[in-house]
Amino acid sequence: MFAEPLPRPAPIGLEEFRERRCRLMAQLPPDAAVLLPGASLVTRSRDSEFAFRQDSDFHYLTGFPEPDALLLLLPGREAGESVLFCQDRDPDLEAWTGRRLGARGAERHHGLDEAFENAERDARLTELLDGRTTLYLPLDDARTLRLAERIRGSLLAGARRGARAPLSFADIAGPIHELRLVKSTAELALMRHAGEVTALAHRRAMVGARAGLAEYQLQADLEHEFRWQGGSGPAYASIVAGGANARVLHYIENRDPLRGGELVLIDAGAEFDLYAGDVTRTFPVDGRFTVAQRALYEVVLEAQERAIGAVRPGATLGGIHRGVVRDLTAGLLRLGLLEGELEACLEADACRRFYPHATSHWLGLDVHDVGSYRLDGEPRSLVPGMVLTIEPGLYVPEDADLPEAFRGLGIRIEDDVAVTPDGHEVLTASAPKRVDDIEALMAEK
Numbered sequence: 288m289f290a291e292p293l294p295r296p297a298p299i300g301l302e303e304f305r306e307r308r309c310r311l312m313a314q315l316p317p318d319a320a321v322l323l324p325g326a327s328l329v330t331r332s333r334d335s336e337f338a339f340r341q342d343s344d345f346h347y348l349t350g351f352p353e354p355d356a357l358l359l360l361l362p363g364r365e366a367g368e369s370v371l372f373c374q375d376r377d378p379d380l381e382a383w384t385g386r387r388l389g390a391r392g393a394e395r396h397h398g399l400d401e402a403f404e405n406a407e408r409d410a411r412l413t414e415l416l417d418g419r420t421t422l423y424l425p426l427d428d429a430r431t432l433r434l435a436e437r438i439r440g441s442l443l444a445g446a447r448r449g450a451r452a453p454l455s456f457a458d459i460a461g462p463i464h465e466l467r468l469v470k471s472t473a474e475l476a477l478m479r480h481a482g483e484v485t486a487l488a489h490r491r492a493m494v495g496a497r498a499g500l501a502e503y504q505l506q507a508d509l510e511h512e513f514r515w516q517g518g519s520g521p522a523y524a525s526i527v528a529g530g531a532n533a534r535v536l537h538y539i540e541n542r543d544p545l546r547g548g549e550l551v552l553i554d555a556g557a558e559f560d561l562y563a564g565d566v567t568r569t570f571p572v573d574g575r576f577t578v579a580q581r582a583l584y585e586v587v588l589e590a591q592e593r594a595i596g597a598v599r600p601g602a603t604l605g606g607i608h609r610g611v612v613r614d615l616t617a618g619l620l621r622l623g624l625l626e627g628e629l630e631a632c633l634e635a636d637a638c639r640r641f642y643p644h645a646t647s648h649w650l651g652l653d654v655h656d657v658g659s660y661r662l663d664g665e666p667r668s669l670v671p672g673m674v675l676t677i678e679p680g681l682y683v684p685e686d687a688d689l690p691e692a693f694r695g696l697g698i699r700i701e702d703d704v705a706v707t708p709d710g711h712e713v714l715t716a717s718a719p720k721r722v723d724d725i726e727a728l729m730a731e732k
Contacts, residue, residue, distance in 0.1 A: 290487050294517055295475040298560060301414060303400035303473055304350050307466060312362040314462050317443070317613045320419040322395040322412075324431045328354050340519075343652040344425070344463045353388060353396050355405065358619045359415060365399025369389035375404040383389035386480065409434075413441045418451045422553055423459035432456070436472055460657075462709040468658030475705055477562045479676055481518070482703050482714035484557040488512035488563070489718040492527075493725060496572055498547035502527040506541050513557040518704025522563035523654045525555035530573065538642060547573045549594030550580055552697055556654065563654040565676055566715045567701035574729035579692035581679055581722055586618030588720060594646060595709045598704050598711035604675065605654060608646040611679045612638050623690055624683065641681045650674045650703055673706045674714070689703055 296496055311321070326342040339354055348359055349371065357372040376389040393402035403411050416422065424431050437454060442452035470478065490510040495508045513520055522538040532538045533552035545551055551572050556564035569584065571577075578583060590611045597607050616638045619625040625637050632638065649656035651674060653726045661667055669675075680699030683689060703714040719725050 289424035293483060296480045299333060299350060299473050304348065305398055305469060307692050308348050308360060310466060311462055312360055314421040315362055315423065316361050316421060318420040319362060319424050320416055322422060322431060322435060323358040323459060324428060326354060333399060347652060348468055349397060351393060357408065361415060363513060369400045371399040371402040372405050372408045374400060383403055412438045417442060417452060421452050421455050421457055422453040423457045425460055426458040434554055464657035465481060468649060469670060470651060470674055472647055477560050481557050481559040481562050481564035483717060484513060484516040484518055484559060485566045485716035486715050487648065488557060489553060489566055489568045490728065491541065492553055493570055493729050496551060497547060498572055499543055500545050502529055502541040502543055504544065509555050518557040518559045519525050520558060522556040522558035526553065528552045531695040545572045549683060550696065551698055561652050563650060565650055565703055567652050567699045567703065568718055568720060569698045570725045575726060578721055580696065581694055582622055583693055584698050584722060587679055587681055587698045587700050590614035591677055594677045594679065595702065595704055598706060600670055600706060602669050604647045604660060605666045611646045615679060615681060616641055641683060647675045647677055650676055669706045671706050671708045675704055676701055677704055
């Protein structure tokens with residue numbers, strides 16, 4: 288019933304984390320410093336917490352897996368440029384919640400130049416930040432801003448003794464996010480694995496679907512496969528939307544029964560070593576497309592395949608999206624869902640009634656990953672190492688002016704695509720999406 292576990296790719300090595308920190312510091316003035324917090328545990332109810340998930344920026348620079356850590360980067364410091372503060376070792380607490388690495392473990396296993404436990408944090412920060420002119424930190428993080436202000440206050444109070452406080456704060460998010468946008472070979476291997484696991488889960492859902500099953504039961508099949516294959520679970524809230532629920536773009540209730548003769552749209556991806564898969568497939572609950580379902584589906588599929596073919600260095604997301612809108616508009620005209628001439632419909636943005644979202648977003652440590660979509664006000668050109676989604680869709684309102692056979696249908700098809708030097712690689716290609724392939728797989732059950 289279950290697929291054999293796939294071979295696991297190698298984790299990101301310590302040298303790559305070190306190289307990332309060096310690349311970041313190389314962009315900063317020599318008298319700057321970086322203060323970056325990790326994530327904290329979040330209460331779920333009373334005295335239990337949500338499963339811990341490290342902050343993506345913090346993970347990108349350290350790989351350190353514990354909560355309540357703080358990274359300090361000090362370009363040019365002879366005693367070591369990377370300093371980590373982490374949870375104190377506490378045998379009594381560790382008996383309840385698991386072993387902590389502590390400062391020595393952080394240095395040994397995560398390649399930090401120096402590490403201290405959080406009990407020493409404020410005193411050490413005051414000493415280490417003395418003389419640094421600009422302090423880079425996430426300006427949207429209130430706790431870190433308060434900490435920085437407190438340390439600056441301590442340094443200003445010691446000015447008569449020669450202490451020098453940072454003169455200004457600057458946002459570190461932009462420089463980190465630019466680094467994260469282009470993936471390394473090791474990152475692409477992890478994302479390829481997340482894509483393969485995600486594709487296996489979608490195949491399993493196609494085989495397991497049947498009328499009368501609840502959407503949440505199909506969700507359980509998907510997410511079991513994510514965990515079975517060694518992932519941490521879903522990279523985002525799984526969407527399992529039967530029938531007209533598919534017209535709700537972020538439908539996550541997943542509580543209704545699946546009905547024969549209807550389609551089910553699944554938008555779900557596995558997370559593996561914090562890297563996200565993100566795939567959408569739409570298929571018939573009982574394994575066979577109706578004539579109308581197939582006709583609309585083929586319009587979306589044709590647009591998606593053409594858009595994937597356009598992914599290459601030098602292309603832009605805006606250009607790819609415009610091609611999708613043209614293809615979808617032409618398809619809607621063929622099916623009688625739009626009327627008029629193609630160019631007039633494009634000028635009027637008539638497709639937006641059926642296609643209200645963009646075609647692509649970046650993908651990586653976050654499912655809607657970081658990185659600017661424009662440079663100097665102009666659309667950003669794709670370069671090798673970027674990873675994006677291609678996800679056109681059509682969502683037909685239940686309006687009386689539309690052909691009855693198409694009313695209420697929602698179809699989206701999404702794959703994860705890496706930009707390569709000579710074109711692209713589809714990381715999720717093993718999830719079936721052609722009509723004949725879907726029907727053949729579903730017939731196996």
